[in-house]
Amino acid sequence: MRIGLRLFYNPGWMGGVNYVLNWARxxxxxxxxxxxxxxxxxxTPAAQKIAEEHAHLGDAIAPFQNTASLGLDFVYPATQLAETPFGAPWAGWIPDWQCRHMPELFSQGEARRRLLQYRLLATHAPVCVVSSQMADADTARVVPEAQAPRHVLPFPAVFASEVYARTPERIAATRARLGAPGRYAIICNQFWRHKNHLLVLEALERVTRDDVHIVMSGALQDDRWPDYADRVRALLAEPRVGQHVTLLGSIARDDQIDLMLGAIGVVQPSRFEGWSTVVEEARALGLPSLLSDFPVHREQSPPASQFFDPDDAATLAARLDAWFAAPPARLSSDAAEARQRDYVVACARRFLAIAAEAKRRYDPAVHDPKPVTAQSLLELRADVTAGRVAADDEALFQAGARGLFREHPEELAGLGGYIGQEAYPLYPSAMTQMMVASLVKMSPEARQRFFDADLSGDAVAHEARASLATPAGKMSLTALSAAAKARDIVRGMLKR
Structure with missing residues (x-):
């Protein structure tokens, strides 16, 4: 089977990057x-750099825009319809519905965008993947009309054999260099408010043993709540709390792994996770874990895990006292590696089974970006008219679709062929607007490819393009393109 893994880069969500790389592993x-x-x-260029840095995880590297010519059996993941490939079977991925459970973590526009994009994925994908049973139940509740078959596909943590072979001497040297004590538990989370570090600090204020110690890695910053870091620092300044904590900030990945290997266990106090990476890493390394009592953590439940109420500092304090009084048993490196190897292979086989189903179900006339976009535009127009969706949400979808079609001028030319089809009774003005707005942001070379695309046998698409192909139409596009560039320059200056 020929698999295409779509790499993307979002500095605010490195978990998404690691998710794709872990499936390659x-x-x-x-x-x-x-x-x-x-x-x-x-x-993107940033994704190209990531691909080159991890070239050993694949057999080839190619631009996502070239999927139609690569002969792929399956492309994954698409987190929105604007990420769907041309000419290849694909599956959508809904990591979680955090935007529904904790909307305060998102801007209003971002929460709406996620709700819309996930709803469209659940409706139009050949197959839709969710990371947990909780996400599956949420999808059924939020999108009861969802038509795409859904599969729960938890992702594993994958470590090279070298990690399991690291020596106690190496781990001790890393611990000494970073100032960690001889015995500690570890928290590996960014200091975002919902990661719930404050509960841990409040628990440390209540522990009865002097030797309880937590090493914390992760950037001490949450731009959504700038005062949150100040609250953390204020608690750490309390001697009763600070003596139990080593705060490292962001550290190198290799150092983080060394510290995990040297810990008596992992603490994960988060209030929400789609599927916790650090919990999977604890499973992979054979580490005991103390987890907040949250449905996804219960679903993950690695061996030797215990749970605590994410609002109950006293219970967590008691758990920590018990851990340090009698540290829980952990697997040897060899046993942990063997157990995880079997688990990862089972996950990979599950991935391939889903890929095979997506390939069987994929119908270009239904699941290719052109019919998906056409059908979605139709549905969104009806939703806007009925008041179920805001006009801004329709505009968000169109903006994403334009970005996709700008990379595929020939496909954009063919999009006009859906105007007037019985299955797609689209409003021609909207389709024309979609095409014009896409062309305006294209390079002159890409725009020429749109006009040169072979539309023989598709009279409707040819007619839709004809009005834009006149000298007056091309002059208008050139003028609109210049105006768009000027507007972008002004916006960029205003952001400085």
């Missing part, structure tokens, strides 16, 4: 006879 873990051919698909 998982697929590599399969026996040689089962292992697919993996192409790393780079959607």
């Amino acid at each position: 998982a697929l590599q873990s399969l026996p040689a006879g089962e292992r697919p051919r993996v192409t790393l698909l780079a959607a």
Whole structure:
């Protein structure tokens, strides 16, 4: 099987980058006879750099824009319809519905965008993947009309054999260099408010043992609540709390792994996770874990895990006292590696089974970006008219779709062919607007590809393009393009 893994780059969500890379590692873990051919698909220059840095995880690197010519059996993941590939089977991915459970973590526009994009994925994808049973139940509740078959596909943590072979001497040297004590538990989270570090600090104020110690890694910053870091620092300044904490900030990944290997266990106090990476890493390394009692953590439940109420500092304090009085048993490195190897192979086989189903179900006439966009525009127009969706949400979808079609001028030319089809009774003005707005942001070379695209046999698409192909139409596009560039320059200056 030929698999395309779509790499994207979002500095605010490195978990998404690691998610894709971990699936590449998982697929590599399969026996040689089962292992697919993996192409790393780079959607942006930043993603291209990530692909090159991790070229050993795939058999090839290619631009995401070229999927139609690569002969792929499956492309994954699409987190919105604007990320769907041309000419290849694909699956959507809904990590979680945090935007529904904790809307305060998002701007109003971002929360609406996620709700809309996930709803459209659940409706139009050949197959839709969710990371947990909780996300599956949320999808059924939020999108009861969802038509795409859903599969729960938790992702594993995958470590190289080198990690399991790290020596006590190396781990001790890292611990000494970073100022960690001889015995500690570890928290590996960014200091975002919902990660719930304050509960841990309040618990440390109540512990009865002097030797309870927590090492915390992660950037002490949450731009959404600038005062949150000040509250953390204020608690750390209390001698009763500060003596139990080593605060490291952001550290190198190798150092983080060394510290995890040297810990008596992992503490994860978060109030919400789609599927906790650090919990999966605790499972992979054979570490005991103290987890907030939250449905996804219960679902993950690695061996030797205990739970506490995320609002109950006293219970967590008692758990920590008990841990340090009698540290829980942990697996040897060899046993942890063997157990995790079997788990990762099972996850990879599950991935390939979903890929095979997506390939069977994929129908270009239904699931390719052109019909998906056409159908979604139709549905959104009806939703706006009925008051179910705000006009701004429709505009958000169109903006994403324009970004996709700007990379595929020939496909944009063919989009006009859906005007007037019985299955797509689209409003021609909206389709024309979509095409014009896409063309305005294209380079002159890409715009020419739109006009040169072969539309023989598609009279409607040809007619839709004809009005734009006149000298007056092309002059108008040139003028609109210049105006758009000037507007972008002004916006950029205002942001400085």
